[in-house]
Amino acid sequence: MxxxxxxxxxxxxxxxxxxxxxxxxxxxxxxxxxxxxxxxxxxxxxxxxxxxxxxxxxxxxxxxxxxxxxxVPSAKLVITGAVHISQALAPMAKMLGYDVAVVDPRTAFASPERFPDVKVIAEWPDVALPPLGVDRYTAFVALTHDPKIDDPALKHALERDCFYIGALGSRKTHAKRVDRLKQNGFDEAAIGRIHAPIGLDIDAVSPPEIAVAILGEITATLRRRDGA
Amino acid sequence: MDTMLARDEDILKAAEDWRKAGRGVALATVVETWGSAPRPTGSNLVIDEEGNFLGSVSGGCVEGAVVTEAMDVIDSGKPRLLEFGVADETAWNVGLSCGGRIRVYVEKVD
Known part of the structure; x- marks a missing residue:
């Protein structure tokens, strides 16, 4: 060459x-x-x-x-929520080759001490996400449980056609989320792209185990895609 | 860069950087696999004239042979297509213990 x-x-x-x-x-x-x-x-x-x-x-x-x-471009992982699960998920995802960014406006959570060697952005999604270049080679994960943070980020991820979109929360929490997204004009097909409850069903309990379940699901989506 | 866990683009970037630094460089690519092969089609190994390498084309089974061939490719400038099959343990030849077969294309970066 x-x-x-x-x-x-x-x-x-x-x-x-x-x-x-x-x-x-x-x-x-x-x-x-x-x-x-x-x-x-x-x-x-x-x-x-x-x-x-x-x-x-x-x-x-x-x-x-x-x-x-x-x-193809290397995959990115964008996470909302600088929470306990993210502290395990971010380094694991880096090991898998993802460029990782964690977004959380709560500065007590989004600190470099809690996330050494990870890009952490202590801003609201409307400020933090546009410069990240979220695209179809990006996986997006919403982990805050807070609709004020997760909802705008999920909308951004749906609009940018992320290859994987997952949101933490029980079926009940997700049902409410679905209602809110419908009110914002997203149709069934778009909302159906959100993996919720998030992660493979492996009875994960601890934050690192939940991170494994999420990364397992992201990997399956990335590798099994056909025509995506 | 973490040389233990190099990503595909790290490998190609290394190929570019090594060449720009004046080193003789070859790029090996898995072009076909049959049966149980450890690394998928498209996997890369970059090799320099001193035998330094980054990436993988197998699970470590045939990299040694590919590096040797790559140094010839760097010398001659002529690409080579290598094929590796099942290892014959009694004959001590290079091969894949997993039972698969792979073809590896080795080309010079110049």
Whole structure:
């Protein structure tokens, strides 16, 4: 691979845009295709399919047997609630490769002492979220139990089409949340995208166990997606 | 950067940074897998001319062989397609104890 092409790949990823590399593994010919340029590429159908699946692989094409590498942006995790569960969830998610941000306007919770090495933003979601670039490669988790904080953040996550959206709270709490979101104009399909109660059903009790349940569910959503 | 748990983009960024620093660099990519393979298609290993490496193409079973081949690729500039199958323990050859098969494409970064 030419250094210039590698730089293009890295720059696209840093800008959180998907990029593909098409390699003729017999002849060595290679080209980089930015997501925005896929529609104009001779192999557009193959590349669109690969981009949709987010999976690299060999393809039989009119250009011969090529290997298509798909680079999608790294996943982000945005959490509202600098709570006990988040203290376990944030470092675990970092270990899984997520860029993590914790948002909580309550400064007693959102302190660097409670979250060493994690981006903690002690602001309301309407201030904190827009600069974070929440997108379809982002998982969003609402953990405050406080509708004043969680609701605006959930709306933001739904509007930005996060690949995973989860909200802590009992079925009863969630039923009230659903009512509020409906009043705000969100339809059943949108609201149905929210995982609540949050996390895989593994009878988790402690905050770190709940964090495992949440990360298990996020991982399943990320890896099983088909067409997302 | 945590070299124990390098993410995919860390590996490609390392490839860029190492090359810019003047080191000979090769990139290995898993292009096909059959059966039970430890790392999925698209997984990367970056290697420099001194045999330093970051990332993985298997569970540690064939990285040694890939690094050796990669140093030849850095010398010659010619890409190679490597195939690894099941390890034959009695013959001490390099292979995958998990029973899978993988193909690895090794190319120079220049």
């Amino acid at each position: 030419q250094l210039a092409e590698l730089q293009t790949v890295n720059a696209e990823r840093a800008a959180r845009r998907a990029v593909l590399v098409v390699t003729d593994i017999k002849g060595g010919a290679q080209r980089v295709v930015k997501a925005a340029d896929v529609a104009a590429d001779p192999l557009k159908e193959v590349l669109q399919k690969r981009l949709r699946l987010g999976k690299s692989g060999m393809e039989e094409t009119p250009e011969g047997e090529v290997f298509v590498t798909v680079h």
